[in-house]
Amino acid sequence: MNKIAIIGANEYQRRLIRKAIEMKLEVHVFSWLHDRKHINSDISFHEVDVRMIDKILSICKSVDIDGVCSISSDLTNITVNYICNKLSLPSNPPNVLRLTTNKYLMREELLNNNAPVPLFSSNKDNINFNFPMIVKPTDRSGSRGVTKVTSKSDLSEAIKRSSQESFSNEIIIEEYIEGREYSVESFTLDGKHNILQVTEKFTTNAPNFIERGHLSPARINTEIKEKIFNVIKKSLNILGIITGPAHSEIRINNQGDIKIIEIASRIGGDFIGSDLVINSTGIDYLQLEIKRSLSINIDKSELQQKSLNNIMSYFFFSNEDQLNFNNIRHIVKLIDYKIINKPKLKVTDSSHRFGYAVFEVNTSDIELVIKKLNLDKN
CATH class of the missing domain: 3.30.1490.20 (ATP-grasp fold, A domain)
Structure with a gap:
């Protein structure tokens, strides 16, 4: 039985953990103590700060780990890539992590190679x-x-x-770049960058731009989509990404000009990589990443779109948001719904949102749902 190490156990990482269990792997989870309560007792849980990379490396060596991965977090991605390089497991070169976890260095590298950045x-x-x-x-x-x-x-x-x-x-x-914001999920296999999905992002706008919801696929035409694909593939080459997932964030102004905001060499968070991709395209992004980390062969057909559904996520900032969602619940197909925290007076970043819904919506109802949820304020 293959042994997989998963670094972190937050809401998004737990989806990765469940996927590894579904694949009948021996799962080792490394995370802080407060995450233990969310983890099944039959999983090997290692209570450790995810930044203690040498301690985690030592444990991985002792249990003879076959692969290491995580999603949604730059912090855990640093640990994953360090361990993989030390154990000669599938990984990007160390310089890729240096560039994709530091926004300034990333921006410099892209600018120096004529990629469009602010x-x-x-x-x-x-x-x-x-x-x-x-x-x-x-x-x-x-x-x-x-x-x-x-x-x-x-x-x-x-x-x-x-x-x-x-x-x-x-x-x-x-x-500051005026325009709509999007994220692009990709997976690099055998040196080829495969674009899996383009997601439209809805934020609180100024001053903090906290993400309120997402729509996959984004409301863009074929011409813009092709431009996005070309810009992202060029940028992934510039940053030296040779294997695995990437989460790219861009803005597009009214003239159709694309600016790269940032690129992470990992699967995106906020349910984009874990829920929206698979439900909108049929591509099992989490399974792809687990198989890659374990050096299990990936057929190119696994990267091909199998369906096209409109999938949205919506985050609750207040009781009013929860009520707004309940008012449109009868016209959507619910995939996941959870209340995490009590509502706070002010949401200052993504960790303060108190709940979420992930759901499928008919094409004919997209504009209505976006309006009812007060999302389209860009």
């Missing part, structure tokens, strides 16, 4: 673009520390907030 700086005294601007940590996800700044008087406070959220106390300042 103007940016790491120094408030060396900015060559105008307000509004976006300030964010170089090494966090989930909208943590992200602020849209419209005047010089607010810049220092935004930088302070982003620095505090950053693991390295480093920030990036970039020009």
